[in-house]
Amino acid sequence: MIRRRTFLAASAALPFLAARARAQMAVPKLPADFVWGASTSCFQIEGAVREGGRADSIWDVFAREPGRIADGTNADVAADHYHRYPEDVDLLAAGHFRAYRFSTAWPRIVPEGTGPVNPAGLDFYDRLVDQLLEKGVQPWACLYHWDLPQALQQRGGWHNRDIAGWFADYAQATVGRLGDRVKHWAMLNEPSVHAIFGHAVGNHAPGLTGWPSYLKAQHHQNLAQGTAIAALRAQKPDLVLGTVFSLQPVLPSTDKPEDAAAAQRFDAAWNTNNLDPLFKGIYPAAYADQFAPLIKGDDMARIKVAVDFLGVNYYGRAHVVNDPDSVLAQAGWGPQPPGTRTTAMGWPIEPQGLVEVMRRLRDEYANPPAFIMENGACFDDPPPRNGVVDDPERAAFIRQHIIACRAAVDEGCALRGYFVWSLLDNFEWAEGLRRRFGIVHVDFATLKRTPKESYRFLAEVMKPG
Template identity: 65%
Template structure:
């Protein structure tokens, strides 16, 4: 079980985190940053882990450097009409070349941990077969830099950038993906496992299945219910195979996975909408949770998955995890929609007055408490890290070395208050990773939508902290100084 103290002590080189100076401007509350006042201030326990997250295709760039070959997102983003603003991840944040600068920035902010993903097409450019030493060397340098600055690395093995070579062999519709993923996972761990101790297998498999293999508006752009079901089951298989393969070679690692979880509400009290909300909840939430923790698919879809499940599948999927990553953004209101591919469940009306982000996503910080309480009550209260939480807004241009983003600052504050409430209610929450460290290539939205707590000028690659970053820095320092209960 991955506890707070285990997380901070899991890498020998990072066992004693140095006191980091942070940004000088964060010593005082900058304009637009909520000051640390008793009312509405997050109070997190001693040892709570503070971090930020990114993903490889969204920030690395350098898509042809160091032996890397194309991923499904390279193919998808270069297909006309797929990306809202016509951009792609060829350069993104150029993190491949600027990682040292980015790690120094994390250290100045006082971040204790960094969740990043490893690009499969860098490590195994053809998806299977020989390991690419140059690709692994990049992550080797990144990990060493993180540890040198007192930041604990958490690696995620798959954040949607499947090698195109494997997509050409069926991708997540191919049951062999489980074995291919396990081989890749072992290769990464063999290189980095002496220093990286927490490992997440997959990022948001239900989202990848729904939007990449059902709706078709994410890579690889496939559509339909059978496509979604196959992609979901084979990701579940790969998740279990990866954990088992890693545990067979090392016993000193903390292994988990990352799910996007959200409360699902019916858009009305019509029985048809209530039933649709239950089906959508199964597709989004319990399609991952039930197999992992209970060894079965949720009741609405037992028959559907029975066509794919072979002997031993559910035993492979149900494997103990040391932690669960939870990505939380907000709830959904669902209505019955006979035309919807996803179990005849579609997005319905959001209650009037509900605040939203620029993407139209509803905001409900208390929904995080609901999600964590569900894990407590129905899934054994596993150790949890919020591995993504953040919001997209129309940020102004930098001014005097700062981007003023009070809406995002308030979003983060409200969700950290909810986190503290969940802990007080007995939920095993151990840390919080903001999404995202940097403005990045935001999937089908391209570069036009920004989630970062650090602004990136994509033309010059200049990084400018936002007031939300300074707010986080201030909170981290206050807790380190003993402001927590």
């Protein structure tokens, strides 16, 4: 873990004055209809894992295995959003957020993955949606953020192509209850990350390894995504349907030819194994032959569906080297350019990469309406003092990426909104509770919420008028 930097470069930060005018001068204006939001995921914040009829997810099981979670914690309580959602919605409203992207928990709604729907699970999201609308916050729902019901994992999980139908059934049940009020629906969150870390590298749930495992998980997520979009569009034509990809420009760490080739392979695994099937109906050449045995009948036609929006999660560029021992198609993370600033996760701070991602969508994928659905940073925040948490590095990170959003819009990219990751400090997957991405601090002993300076900065930026 890197030590917390205390400096603020003039080009990267601003004094945190309460004056609204100062905050508005510090960032460029974006279009009046630009959507400002915050994102979370159900497993990372809800807790209440044994309440309301919820069954185990793959992450519940994974977190119980010794050594899987860096700090030995779990998400049994997490931020306790299940019980404290009214307070969290109040934070959204007070911060002038127009939208909130949350995810629904498949094991809370359909505990066995297929079969009977759990009314109590839908009741919770019913209450959440009504609270959001009452406070003037538009709900955006994501149907899958990595928390597969364990019952389905025992039936093969994402290795079983039947999961495309299972997922569509769950999606229709959820939309059937909430679709009268929730109009924006994303199918999957970061399928490539789930396939890579959960099914190839094995340091995320369900902890599987190997390249063939990755190929199955990736293809069947693509298939489930397209199948669910088609089913929901037939069920309720007025919905706004999309999905969410993690997209990163991929650069070789050196000028060696083998590292350039590794970067091309990594780019396909991380980016275009999602983008090309959805928008072009094909897999990229780097892996087309490897996916071919998994493709049955009209799979690619089912995967290539029109989307109303694309969610983009952007955190930084990927710098890679050739690695013959890597399960990830002989490509691995390599050193970053000298002088690159990083977050406490070791991730590079490279806002220009956001513009590069948006250019690629504009030039190679017909410029789909896009929303930055996750962008944020982990730093080693100090504890609250006098009712506030001082996190100037995070605020500076957000500011830089808002500037990048403006640059992308100016270049003709169809960027329509920005959702910060994350509203709350949460259970950060295999890192446990030790990594903090929130703009609101959570004391995991007392569950008290304390807005950070980054929250206050964003509130000033987003304030109407």
